[in-house]
Amino acid sequence: MNYDQILQNVEKHISLDAGETDYFISLLEPKVVKRKKFLLQAGEVCHFTNYVHKGCLRNYTIDDRGFVHISLFAIEDWWISDLHSFLTQTPATLYIDALEDTEVFQMSKANMEKLYIIIPKFERFFRIMHQNAFIAQQQRLMQNISDTAEDRYRQFKEKYPRLELRISQKQVAAYLGITPEFLSMIKRKMAKS
Amino acid sequence: MNYDQILQNVEKHISLDAGETDYFISLLEPKVVKRKKFLLQAGEVCHFTNYVHKGCLRNYTIDDRGFVHISLFAIEDWWISDLHSFLTQTPATLYIDALEDTEVFQMSKANMEKLYIIIPKFERFFRIMHQNAFIAQQQRLMQNISDTAEDRYRQFKEKYPRLELRISQKQVAAYLGITPEFLSMIKRKMAKS
DNA sequence: CGTCTATTTGAATGTACTCAAAAGCGGTGG
DNA sequence: CCACCGCTTTTGAGTACATTCAAATAGACG
Numbered sequence: 001m002n003y004d005q006i007l008q009n010v011e012k013h014i015s016l017d018a019g020e021t022d023y024f025i026s027l028l029e030p031k032v033v034k035r036k037k038f039l040l041q042a043g044e045v046c047h048f049t050n051y052v053h054k055g056c057l058r059n060y061t062i063d064d065r066g067f068v069h070i071s072l073f074a075i076e077d078w079w080i081s082d083l084h085s086f087l088t089q090t091p092a093t094l095y096i097d098a099l100e101d102t103e104v105f106q107m108s109k110a111n112m113e114k115l116y117i118i119i120p121k122f123e124r125f126f127r128i129m130h131q132n133a134f135i136a137q138q139q140r141l142m143q144n145i146s147d148t149a150e151d152r153y154r155q156f157k158e159k160y161p162r163l164e165l166r167i168s169q170k171q172v173a174a175y176l177g178i179t180p181e182f183l184s185m186i187k188r189k190m191a192k193s
Numbered sequence: 194m195n196y197d198q199i200l201q202n203v204e205k206h207i208s209l210d211a212g213e214t215d216y217f218i219s220l221l222e223p224k225v226v227k228r229k230k231f232l233l234q235a236g237e238v239c240h241f242t243n244y245v246h247k248g249c250l251r252n253y254t255i256d257d258r259g260f261v262h263i264s265l266f267a268i269e270d271w272w273i274s275d276l277h278s279f280l281t282q283t284p285a286t287l288y289i290d291a292l293e294d295t296e297v298f299q300m301s302k303a304n305m306e307k308l309y310i311i312i313p314k315f316e317r318f319f320r321i322m323h324q325n326a327f328i329a330q331q332q333r334l335m336q337n338i339s340d341t342a343e344d345r346y347r348q349f350k351e352k353y354p355r356l357e358l359r360i361s362q363k364q365v366a367a368y369l370g371i372t373p374e375f376l377s378m379i380k381r382k383m384a385k386s
Numbered sequence: 387c388g389t390c391t392a393t394t395t396g397a398a399t400g401t402a403c404t405c406a407a408a409a410g411c412g413g414t415g416g
Numbered sequence: 417c418c419a420c421c422g423c424t425t426t427t428g429a430g431t432a433c434a435t436t437c438a439a440a441t442a443g444a445c446g
Contacts, residue, residue, distance in 0.1 A: 061339075063339045063340075067339060069335055069338045069339050071331060071334070071335060083324060083327060083328055083331075084328040084331075087321075087324060116317075120313055120316070123313070123316040123317050123320055124309075124316050126320060127316055127319060127320035127323060130320065130323045130324050130327055131276060131280060131323050133327055134276060134323055134326055134327040134330065135276055135277045137327065137330050137334060138276075138277075138330060140334060141264070141330060141333060141334045142254050142264060144334065144338060144370070145262050145337060145370030146254075146260065146262050146370070148433070148434095149433080149434070150433095169392075169393070170391090170392065177337070177338030177339070178434070178435085179434075179435060179436080180393070180394095181393085181394080181395085182433090182434055182435070183393095184393060184395080185394090185395085185434090188395090341401070341402095342402070361423095361424065361425090362424075363423090363424065371402070371403085372402075372403060372404080373425070373426095374402095374403080374404085374405095374425085374426080374427085375401090375403070376425095377425060377426055377427080378402090378426090381426080381427090387446105388445105388446095389444100389445090389446090390444085390445085391442105391443085391444080391445095392441100392442080392443070392444085393440105393441080393443085394439100394440080394441070394442085395438105395439090395440080396439095397436100397438095398435105398436085399434105399436070399437100400433105400434085400435070400436090401432105401433080401435085402431105402432085402433075402434095403430105403432070403433085404429105404430085404431075404432090405428105405429095405430090405431100406428090406429095407426100407427085407428090408425105408427080408428105409424105409425080409427095410423105410424080410425070410426085411422100411423085411424075411425090412421100412422095412423085412424095413420105413421090413422090413423105414419100414420090414422105415418105415419095415420090415421105416418095416420100
């Protein structure tokens with residue numbers, strides 16, 4: 001396995017010496033997730049935080065009417081988990097599954113706690129990670145409140161360039177919070193102008 | 194000034210000895226914000242993270258059509274800032290102002306950095322803070338995508354019990370992402386059944 | 387190749403907004 | 417203490433945005 005990519009990700013925010021690097025890597029568990037397979041299902045406890053090395057995962061809820069709502073697409077170099085479940089070790093509300101065959105590095109809750117003790121600057125790393133996630137989500141929330149579906153679709157294409165080529169339109173609609181039928185209409189309308 | 198409330202807030206997540214407590218308090222700056230006065234305006238750099246000791250602040254954006262969208266109400270015992278602006282020291286996109294005369298404790302960016310160095314466990318404290326904020330916002334985003342305005346209004350009342358008595362319906366509508374007229378209709382409809 | 391799912395299209399419906407006008411309410415100054 | 421002003425809330429009619437349901441077509445995968 002090649003750890004360069006995940007190390008680069010970490011070293012965007014904190015620096016590690018050789019020993020720290022080795023220790024960090026020793027806590028990671030590589031895993032392959034086949035397309036359509038689950039990494040987490042609602043009701044289970046989320047035992048791992050996952051770094052996507054290659055492929056594409058999605059994080060979603062299913063509402064009372066059975067509709068899927070996607071909270072996040074995690075492609076190469078993204079982190080993904082059910083943060084609430086992971087931190088509190090209570091049953092998850094989110095599902096995580098693979099839209100493509102995917103390779104991840106997993107860090108268990110137990111290993112994460114060891115890591116914080118042995119190399120406290122990882123507190124800083126994950127603080128920054130979560131801050132960035134928070135900011136991105138805040139922007140998305142404000143967009144969802146104020147913008148039309150067509151605007152949100154344009155913003156999706158900017159935020160995830162080329163992802164549309166890899167996933168179905170149904171997935172995009174579930175991310176935008178609209179029906180696939182309506183997204184189809186939006187595309188037709190946009191193509192005309 | 195009475196620091197018991199903010200210390201209790203901190204000690205929910207980390208423990209402090211007497212010296213640490215004193216140092217933490219020495220970095221706080223008390224401030225009174227009169228109703229309708231700003232703590233932050235879009236375009237300015239957010240220099241402070243604010244803890245609300247008493248009163249009520251709101252965090253909002255103004256979209257291109259001039260509409261206000263409220264990201265958060267911060268009442269007693271909540272923290273509030275423009276996190277992105279604060280962390281990166283770039284111009285804010287959010288406004289913060291007071292809906293009531295409000296007392297806050299402010300911590301500047303410079304003091305925050307000192308705090309992380311002198312008492313590193315505050316990295317942990319703010320990591321947990323931001324994680325919780327992230328989780329709350331994720332739930333709100335999923336609600337906004339999947340639920341009707343009426344459902345969201347019910348959830349607002351659960352999340353902020355009694356707040357409706359303190360703020361105008363217009364503020365609630367700006368939080369829910371609907372017009373005040375439509376919220377009025379929802380209330381009428383709910384009152385009937 | 388056949389089956390299953392995704393996408394397109396259209397008509398009818400529901401949810402929420404816009405604009406306008408009237409009524410209610412709160413604060414302020416005289 | 418009351419009258420007035422400005423802002424909030426209510427109400428309604430017309431409109432725009434988005435969903436639902438159904439059916440036909442296209443595409444993907446085993």
